[in-house]
Amino acid sequence: MPFSLDTTYKTLDPELYEKATPKHIDNPEMLLRNDALCDDLGLDTEKLSSRILTGQERSEEPIAQAYAGHQYGSFTLLGDGRAMLLGEHVHGGDRYDIQLKGSGRTPYSGRGDGNATVSSMLREYLYSWAMQHLNVKTSRSLAVVETDEAVTRRQTEPGAILVRVMNSHIRYGTFQYVASQAPDELPRFTDYVIDRHYPQLHERKRPYLAFFDAVMQSSIEMVVDWLRVGFVHGVMNTDNMSIDGETFDYGPCAFVNYFDEEAVFSSIDKHGRYAFGNQRSILQWNLARFAEALQPLCAHSALTVDELEATLTEFPDRFDSQYYAMMRKKLGIDTDGKRELVDELLAWLQKTNADYTNTFLKLEAPETVDDPVFATAEFEQLRETLAAVGLDAELMQDVNPRYIPRNYLVEEALDEYLEAGDLSTFKTLLTVLETPYVSQRVDSRFQQPPPRAFDAAYTTYCNT
Ligand code: AMP
Numbered sequence: 001m002p003f004s005l006d007t008t009y010k011t012l013d014p015e016l017y018e019k020a021t022p023k024h025i026d027n028p029e030m031l032l033r034n035d036a037l038c039d040d041l042g043l044d045t046e047k048l049s050s051r052i053l054t055g056q057e058r059s060e061e062p063i064a065q066a067y068a069g070h071q072y073g074s075f076t077l078l079g080d081g082r083a084m085l086l087g088e089h090v091h092g093g094d095r096y097d098i099q100l101k102g103s104g105r106t107p108y109s110g111r112g113d114g115n116a117t118v119s120s121m122l123r124e125y126l127y128s129w130a131m132q133h134l135n136v137k138t139s140r141s142l143a144v145v146e147t148d149e150a151v152t153r154r155q156t157e158p159g160a161i162l163v164r165v166m167n168s169h170i171r172y173g174t175f176q177y178v179a180s181q182a183p184d185e186l187p188r189f190t191d192y193v194i195d196r197h198y199p200q201l202h203e204r205k206r207p208y209l210a211f212f213d214a215v216m217q218s219s220i221e222m223v224v225d226w227l228r229v230g231f232v233h234g235v236m237n238t239d240n241m242s243i244d245g246e247t248f249d250y251g252p253c254a255f256v257n258y259f260d261e262e263a264v265f266s267s268i269d270k271h272g273r274y275a276f277g278n279q280r281s282i283l284q285w286n287l288a289r290f291a292e293a294l295q296p297l298c299a300h301s302a303l304t305v306d307e308l309e310a311t312l313t314e315f316p317d318r319f320d321s322q323y324y325a326m327m328r329k330k331l332g333i334d335t336d337g338k339r340e341l342v343d344e345l346l347a348w349l350q351k352t353n354a355d356y357t358n359t360f361l362k363l364e365a366p367e368t369v370d371d372p373v374f375a376t377a378e379f380e381q382l383r384e385t386l387a388a389v390g391l392d393a394e395l396m397q398d399v400n401p402r403y404i405p406r407n408y409l410v411e412e413a414l415d416e417y418l419e420a421g422d423l424s425t426f427k428t429l430l431t432v433l434e435t436p437y438v439s440q441r442v443d444s445r446f447q448q449p450p451p452r453a454f455d456a457a458y459t460t461y462c463n464t
Pocket residue numbers: 078079080081082083108109110111112113114115116235239240249251462463464
């Protein structure tokens with residue numbers, strides 16, 4: 001077995017998981033394997049067959065994890081309905097969840113079929129790859145394996161399994177599950193999570209309070225990074241919020257091209273709850289739900305509800321100071337303050353709907369971007385004001401990507417696979433997105449936003 005699996009999650013209360021068996025697949029076909037990730041995990045690629053990657057051959061009994069979550073504001077009991085934890089792979093002192101997505105039904109599937117379409121698993125592979133190389137903390141995709149089964153969503157296409165790697169799949173929603181179903185288990189579960197993700201906190205006088213603070217911090221860092229690169233997660237339900245600040249669950253996500261605080265791509269997000277510019281306030285709301293889920297700890301420790309609330313009260317200041325520090329870097333400003341300049345630029349972006357990514361490139365290296373939206377006296381004035389205090393290209397280079405997954409290029413690449421079985425365009429896109437901060441000799445399309453009408457109509461889906 002190439003994985004060295006040791007599933008500590010199974011030492012927890014049995015209410016937290018169920019056994020699950022990956023579905024039988026006759027001819028699993030490896031479409032993509034992430035060899036760099038195999039290397040990071042110390043995995044021998046020769047031995048990583050598609051049968052092992054789909055759980056057809058396994059050394060451990062896989063499990064589906066239970067969790068709960070606020071989905072669009074409503075509390076629901078959930079669990080891995082089409083995912084299974086193959087086990088925890090240990091390498092170099094680190095522990096990684098190896099999870100299969102699309103591997104068949106589990107006790108939590110409800111009416112779902114447990115399957116995933118190949119286009120949605122390729123899409124997740126691509127977005128997680130892009131995010132990783134944009135230096136945003138994220139789940140990573142080890143492989144996409146096509147199955148011989150047809151899966152019907154909006155259209156019928158082959159099924160596939162994605163092999164997903166995370167530090168863990170523990171979510172705010174896992175705490176909500178424990179708090180609602182087995183509150184007496186919460187101290188032991190929280191200690192487990194602290195051990196696994198924040199072991200240094202055991203030294204602290206008030207580990208549970210420090211834990212809440214640390215989760216808030218890693219989540220702020222994650223969302224600030226999303227705003228840095230223009231990412232819209234699309235479904236920030238509390239069950240999709242990782243306890244370790246890893247971006248995950250790439251369903252109805254997309255990148256903003258034409259800047260708009262209200263940008264929404266998800267087919268079901270009719271009221272813009274998870275719009276680009278709402279992600280800060282939704283994170284705050286989710287953290288409040290997480291703090292509620294920690295309340296049963298108060299009966300078992302010195303933790304108090306007032307302390308949790310006091311930490312939550314710090315959210316706006318802490319988020320904003322990290323957000324503005326990030327935005328100053330994007331503008332190449334190395335001094336503190338200057339929030340008004342950031343706000344001025346944001347107002348200009350919102351008014352003109354200029355391409356978010358290219359705006360920063362235009363400021364950093366004007367000759368590389370050609371778009372009439374920047375040919376105005378107002379933008380020139382803004383650029384001059386900024387140049388007086390910043391535009392330090394060295395600061396800007398590492399935070400302003402040249403390449404993001406442009407929605408239309410992603411769709412073209414997926415269509416080419418579905419229509420012609422050809423992954424070459426998809427793989428070219430992966431190559432470009434591997435070094436997003438470096439100018440490459442590639443077609444200028446990789447840097448161009450799609451036609452405005454395309455972006456305005458662009459729709460992404462959950463559970464496909
Ligand atoms: P998501 O919105 O993708 O986070 O999914 C919400 C819940 O729906 C999770 O518990 C999933 O496991 C479950 N789910 C989504 N698609 C399916 C499916 N095809 N079969 C079974 N469960 C599913």
